[in-house]
Amino acid sequence: MHAQIQFIAQLAEIDEQMDEFHQELGDLPGEVKDAEKKLRQKNSLVEETQTLLDELLDFRAKSGHMLEDLKTKEAKYAQQQFQVRNNREFDAITNEIENIRKERESINEKLRTSTIKEDNLRLILTQQQKDYEEVKSILDEKESQLKELSGSHSEEIRNLIHRRTELTTTIQPNILEEYERIRTFHTDAAVKVRRNCCSGCFSAVPPQKLVEMRTKLDLIFTCEHCGRILITDGM
Ligand SMILES: [Zn+2]
Structure with missing residues (x-):
């Protein structure tokens, strides 16, 4: 005889095992995703600083x-200043020379501060690379944990899904x-009757x-x- 309540009992058992598996995984899949996102952010910081440093060295x-x-x-x-024909030409050349001097000054100023800038950028870069490596090792660990857990259970899970x-x-x-409706508020939707009581809430079940x-x-x-749902004792 294939009684519906027997099927429900089997279903409840499968669901309990699947719930246990999901509990074991916990937040791990979410944590892996978070770490991946964090790693991308850390990497773009490293890249930004590296670009600034490259530009400076260039x-x-x-x-x-x-x-x-x-x-x-x-x-x-x-040289041309000695060969001008009028004041206008002289002023124009003087202006050009002035501009060149300003440009040279600005380059020299940039050169003077470039050492300090380079030192600062290298310090920042080292810290950012360290941060990146830290997140990377956290991610690696979480990924291998997830892989191990999923791997060791994958056969079992496939079986459970198939049987379900x-x-x-x-x-x-x-x-x-x-x-399924009861499952939305009680994960253990079908429970055994033990000593004439519901083993979900421990209330007595009427003899009738x-x-x-x-x-x-x-x-x-x-x-x-x-x-x-109540499952008869001894099932
Ligand atoms: Zn109950």
């Missing part, structure tokens, strides 16, 4: 050449629906109901106090 490498060019230009203009799917096709739809339960196995009886 400027320094090119500055000698730039200053040399400006010097040549300035000398050329200085089979069961749900044998259980009457209205009974399954009732079970106990008798009916043993004889009408295709009917579903629920606890009058908590609403859980």
